[in-house]
Amino acid sequence: NVPEGLLATVTVCLTLTAKRMAKKNCLVKNLEAVETLGSTSTICSDKTGTLTQNRMTVAHMWFDNQIHEADTTENQSGTSFDRSSATWAALARIAGLCNRAVFLAEQSNVPILKRDVAGDASESALLKCIELCCGSVNDMRDKHAKIAEIPFNSTNKYQLSIHKNANSEESKHLLVMKGAPGRILDRCSTIMIHGKEQPLDDEMKDAFQNAYVELGGLGERVLGFCHYFLPDDQFSEGFRFDTDEVNFPT
Incomplete structure (x- = not known):
């Protein structure tokens, strides 16, 4: 026979x-x-x-055909990569602009890594990393005003935004994108190595995939990044970007 109080006792214990x-x-x-x-x-x-x-940090970065360990110290004493690299500057710009995470107000005296952030965990990690390495992300965003955006979704597996380009010599509009590495790779025809764009040939695709597999093997979430300078003759000043009936490259 089952003791009468057993059911109540088990329920209380579970509760x-x-x-x-x-x-x-x-x-x-x-x-x-x-x-x-x-x-x-x-x-x-x-x-x-x-x-x-659900607190993430940037652990590794792959650029200039090399995996670099990210420096997550507050005083940036453990930097293991060349911050003067033009490729790193381009990558940091994409990570800062193609990002919806923002620091909550009144935290200027709080160490960057301990600040509260409104946004996705991955984007929060990117925000803190760029803020530590490159300075104010808000200033970066102010210089590159956002014009249009396609948020991340599970179907496309990428996030895209278009900004006014602070460097008008490059183009008037800058398109930045991040997402699943495979989706990003499929959309690229060139790759930046040591600040210069070169054709994305089979050798570089293999290098990309090898880095992707290596980082994924460490149990890390891996994201791909790319940018595109929209041609001024097609996307002039004041062009109306439509994110519903998409009228620009994706």
């Missing part, structure tokens, strides 16, 4: 466990899940941000 988990920001919608979780020894998942605190 108390659920309350303890709630204090750690883990909401239990179904009490049976607590029992299942209690008997679990291993969880295999690619949803790292969901299972952890």
Whole structure:
């Protein structure tokens, strides 16, 4: 026979466990899940941000055909790459502009890495990285006013924005894009190496894929970045960019 108080006792125990988990920001919608979780020894998942605190940092960067370790120290004492590289400058500009994350107000005295950010975890990590390495992202955005944007979605797997180009010698409008490395690679015909664009041949595609596989093998979320200077003869000053009936390259 089953003791009369067993059901109530089990329910109370599961409820108390659920309350303890709630204090750690883990909401239990179904009490049976607590029992299942209690008997679990291993969880295999690619949803790292969901299972952890969803706080991400930039760990590695691939540019100039080399993997560089990112410096996430507040005083930037561990920089392991050449910040004067024109390729790095272009990459940082894309990461800062093609990014919707923003620092919350009144945090100028708070260390950059500890500031609260409104936005996606990946974009927040990029924002802090560029702020640390290159200075104010807000100033960068002010110099490159956003004109149009296509937000990230699971179908396209990329995010795109168009900005007024601060360097008019390049073009009046700058298109920047980030997303799944494969989607970005498919849209590119050139690659920047040591500040100069060169054809994206099979050798460089293989190098790109090898870096992608290596970083992915470390369990890191990998993003690709690209930019395009929109031709002035087709996209003149005041051109109306339509993100519904897309009238520009994507």
